[in-house]
Amino acid sequence: GGGAGGPSGGDRAAKRPKRDRDVVGPLVPLTGPVTVRPPANEEERKEVEKWKEERRKAYPTPANVARRAAEAAALREAGGLDPKKSERMAKLREILEKQRAMGLDHAAGTTDMLDGGYG
DSSP states (O other): OOOTTSTTSSOHHHHSOOOGGGSOOOOOOSSOOOOOOOOSSHHHHHHHHHHHHHHHHHSOOHHHHHHHHHHHHHHHHTTSOOTTHHHHHHHHHHHHHHHHHHTOHHHHTOTTTTTTTOO
16 A cells, blocks of 8 residues: 555655754854954044944933833824934935945845835
8 A cells, every 4th residue: 555644655754864964953153253343543433432322322221211102102192103214214224335335234134125125
């Protein structure tokens, strides 16, 4: 007999021996460890400080969480239109263009973000 449950049918994948290509090894990082170099000049130092300050402002402190909740409530009341969206999209585009110019877009996983539905 050759039915699905018979000796020649059935679950072949469970009966065949495992091969090297069937076994997934440990994940290996594609790049080495991240090294942070000091700013090369005053302009870079200022840019880093500006970035740090922006991150501090966005950190989820209780005050920031409350402020965002109030903004979200006001946004819902206004019909869901976000006046800051175009500003954020312009900033994102600027960052993505910098990454692309520096050749970091592939490592950051942002290669197709400018081409996709991100602005």
